[in-house]
Amino acid sequence: MKFNRILLKLSGESLQGKQGYGIDTERLNDYARQIKEIADMGVEIGIVIGGGNIFRGLTGAGKGFDRVKGDQMGMCATVINSLALSSALDAAGQKNRVLTAIRMEPIGEYYTKWKALEAMKQGEVVIMSAGTGNPYFTTDTGSSLRGIEIEADVMLKGTRVDGVYTADPEKDPTATKFTEITYQEVIERGLKVMDITATAMCMQNNLPIYVFNMDVVGNLKRVMEGENIGTLVYSK
DSSP states (O other): OOEEEEEEETTTTTTTTTOOOOOOOOHHHHHHHHHHHHHHHTTTEEEEEEOOTTOOOOHHHTTTHHHHHHHHHHHHHHHHHHHHHHHHHHHOOEEEEEEEOOTTTTTTTEEOOHHHHHHHTOEEEEEEEEEEETTTHHHHHHHHHHHHHHHHHHHHEEEESOOOOOSOTTTTTTOOOOEEEEEEHHHHHHHOSSOOHHHHHHTTTTOOOOEETTTTTTTTHHHHHOOOOSEEEOOO
């Protein structure tokens, strides 16, 4: 097995499935089954989910929302997605726990590194919601922070595309895929793997990112078994 402890970053937008909004239960249940599959292999799993399928703070700010309130709404959106995933994991028979970066008991327990580690050691999947708890930080930065804190071996970034390309493959048919690339190259080429703050944090703390297509059922297990189906981003 390639990694023992992972931080899985899931896209909120991917949860929309074919609906184009909200939460597609079919996609959600696919995710839950894939996560249980690798939990059964003994992998310790921390998860951060975005909130873009419900509300995105930056988009709200562009429409006249106060930026801080918009970001707080975005944090609440990530909690909704986290509760949905928790429910799907329950249904799949996988023990899990929702931790929140903002106090909101009884919805979830308040996040600390030690609470997360203890739960993972007991075989629970830990879903870390509400971003960093602060405005002006994306869930990319939230996942970098949590990945570094829980001392994950890797951040697995599950997206709609199967890796990092020279350009957006959905817009540019000539875009070519990297099998691996350094953080420095990502920054120099201006590639949108994650936002610049998140990328810099991973680079400074030597947390590699593996970008892959989570929407293909079975891919998460393939990554854990060492199949080369995505792009590794690493520090030199």
